[in-house]
Amino acid sequence: MSVKYFDHIATNPMLPEVFDAMLPYFKEQYGNPMSMYDLGMKAKQAVETAREQVAKLINAKPSEIIFTSSGAESNNFALKGMAMAHQGSGKHLIISMAEHHSVLNTARSLEKLGFVVTYVPVDNHGMVDPETVKKSITKETTVISIIHASSEVGTIEPIKEIAAIAKEHKIVLHTDAVASAGNIPVDVKDLEVDALSLSAHQFYGPKGAAAMYLKTGQRILPLIYGGIQEGGRRAGTENVPAIVGMGKAAELAAADLPKRMAHVKQLRQRLTEGILKIEKVHLTGHPEIRLPGLASFVVEFIEGEGMLLLLLSKGIYAASGSACTSKALKASPVLVSMGVPTSMSHGSIVFSLGIGNTTEAIDSCIEEFPQIVKRLRDMSPFAKEGWGALEASGGHKEGA
Secondary structure (H helix, E strand, O other), X not given: OOOEXXXXXXOOOOOHHHHHHHHHHOOOOOOOOOOOOHHXXXXXXXXXXXXXXXXXXXXXXXXXXXXXXXXXXXXXXXXXXXXXXXXXXXXEEEEEOOOOHHHHHHHHXXXXXXXXXXXXXXXXXXXXXXXXXXXXXXXXXXXXXXXXXXXOOOEEXXXXXXHHHHHHOOXXXXXXXXXXXXXXXXXXXXXXXXXEEEEHHHHOOOOOOEEEEEOOOXXXXXXXXXXXXXXXOOOOOOOHHHHHHHHHHHHHHHHHHHXXXXXXXXHHHHHHHHHOOOOOEEEEOOOOOEOOOXXXXXXXXXXXXXXXXXXXXXXXXXXXXXXXXXXXXXXXXXXXXXXXXXXXXXXXXXXXXXXXXXXXXXXXXXXXXXXXXXXXXXXXXXXXXXXXXXXXXXXXXXXX
């Protein structure tokens, strides 16, 4: 049975070119970048080359790239580090209700330290209204953090408009671009953000390598203290092979982005059209302003776990909710924030597509999925009772 991998938002296979670029730094070029002799200097140069490659992907300066271990670390670093650095001017933060858990939980940890956090709502497409952000600003507001694109429903947020508001009020703005950087054009100068998070494995690089963009002159306090690595902002011996891999993956993404986007978008449209033919299945996220390779749905009367298990039996790998919440068997906070009834949010299914997917694989999924839905509904007492019907709840409509 062939595997059809439709969970690229969770992670991606590493490209062969990335793996080949990393190999020498595991054995021959094993030096510590802080060492003064040739092995160390070669490792240092490799790190700086990668910094240039990552910077080019998002149109930043190399000096504005700080390497981290994950997108979660970058989000923690940006939110907590900037909040702490600016607390003398105020202790109020604004984030959206549709953020990744690494932002939501960081905000909650800051609340325990005396900060005040406003969680702005999203509409039924998962979109933040810039005017709502503006109305939430107080004299104490120092940091705003709004996700660039949702890894769960795919909606791309109006960051540029929010940045204009933040700039007008002299508030620093961070965006979590882990799901978007390397998958759609991301230009920090165009977006006018002060900080941005990205992660290598989202664009076919290695896990354990990520970065944070920090605009020149922006103040931040380190999360990790120790040596002078990363300009004294993030201590610890650099993971040279992973950083090299991230640099190579960034270089390849920058070169191939239009081709990659066109490929996954046409697959996503084909999949969406096929799945929406099933009765009482609803698209989640914005119908147009979304990541090109992500299709997310809620299916009435059944739960995501059952769908995943039966899809798995057919060799189809997908997700229910985000990769960080799907095993918790809890209602997706992102879907709930969008107005999806809690009961229905358990019927989440997410297909995220990649450059290795084919039309044949999509057609196989379109053929198998209706049978899976029917089988689960035939066993579900809720289908007979009409539990969770959108028409009764006043929630999302077909294609909304």
